[in-house]
Amino acid sequence: MDVQAKYDDREWFKTLHGSLWLRPDEDGEDEANSLRRMLRIRKGQRVLDAPCGAGRVAYHLAKHGVEVVGIDLQSTFINRAKRRFSRDRVQVDLRRMDLRSLEFENEFHAIYNWFNSFGYFSDSENADVVRRFARALRLGGRLLIDLLNRERILRNFLPESVNHGVIFRSKWDPREERLIGQRVIDGIAEDESRSSQRLYTLSQMRDLLASADLGMEAVYGSLNCEPYHRGSRQMIVIARKPSTKHLGL
Numbered sequence: 001m002d003v004q005a006k007y008d009d010r011e012w013f014k015t016l017h018g019s020l021w022l023r024p025d026e027d028g029e030d031e032a033n034s035l036r037r038m039l040r041i042r043k044g045q046r047v048l049d050a051p052c053g054a055g056r057v058a059y060h061l062a063k064h065g066v067e068v069v070g071i072d073l074q075s076t077f078i079n080r081a082k083r084r085f086s087r088d089r090v091q092v093d094l095r096r097m098d099l100r101s102l103e104f105e106n107e108f109h110a111i112y113n114w115f116n117s118f119g120y121f122s123d124s125e126n127a128d129v130v131r132r133f134a135r136a137l138r139l140g141g142r143l144l145i146d147l148l149n150r151e152r153i154l155r156n157f158l159p160e161s162v163n164h165g166v167i168f169r170s171k172w173d174p175r176e177e178r179l180i181g182q183r184v185i186d187g188i189a190e191d192e193s194r195s196s197q198r199l200y201t202l203s204q205m206r207d208l209l210a211s212a213d214l215g216m217e218a219v220y221g222s223l224n225c226e227p228y229h230r231g232s233r234q235m236i237v238i239a240r241k242p243s244t245k246h247l248g249l
Contacts, residue, residue, distance in 0.1 A: 012194050013120045014073065021053060022077070023115075025084055028056030032064070034223045035112055038238055039142045041066055045109040048136060050099055051117050055081030055092060062092045069108075071097040099129050104136035111137060112144040119147070119198035126198060127208055134212040140243035143214060144236065149221070150199040151230040153179065202228070205237050214239040 035057065041047055043065035049058045052070030054077045062068050062085075070092055072078055078096050085092050100121065111133050119126060133143050160169050167184035176198070183193035200208065206216050217240045221232025228235055 032060035039110040048108045048111040069093045102132040131212045137241040147235045149235045209239045
């Protein structure tokens with residue numbers, strides 16, 4: 001089956017099979033520890049996990065005394081997290097919510113958008129999500145966005161690959177700057193396994209953050225805080241909201 005080259009305004013992320021989003025619930029401790037370091041999160045601080053999936057990272061942050069609000073569009077993920085947290089008596093405020101509907105204001109010490117969860121919307125919507133993140137941060141608060149490294153993907157582009165028996169077909173749309181994907185599972189290429197993601201360069205991310213009055217503070221190439229370079233698998237961007245308000249004349 002041919003892979004669509006254009007961004008499809010059908011919201012594919014609402015129907016993508018859940019198994020393609022989530023890691024095991026038991027995972028997440030190393031990720032949580034790294035996020036605490038990168039965002040300088042301390043016990044008692046209020047943090048937004050957006051989107052949170054089934055809460056594998058939020059779970060471990062909460063166990064360290066962090067006050068976590070987790071949001072996700074998928075009600076099945078939220079309900080799964082609620083069951084686990086209730087069973088283990090872990091306190092996390094979980095809400096079903098679209099990133100494009102965030103209405104928090106000056107509330108969080110830190111926000112993280114983890115596990116390649118950015119770039120799913122149109123360019124204007126992606127920019128609006130960043131503005132909403134910025135508005136939700138307290139003065140001096142930090143935002144982390146974990147992205148695929150576009151430079152590495154395009155330099156080593158594979159139209160088709162196989163991982164654990166699942167075929168992944170991809171196509172790069174240079175005009176839209178989107179990676180169009182199609183997963184073929186058990187020989188079937190279903191609509192529920194299509195994806196379309198806008199990939200950003202480091203310069204584009206810097207501009208996107210600046211448009212929301214956020215300054216880029218650091219860029220890492222891995223969970224272990226290794227320096228970012230063109231060959232890094234990840235591009236983990238840390239931005240900071242100014243610690244004082246700009247006063248208009």
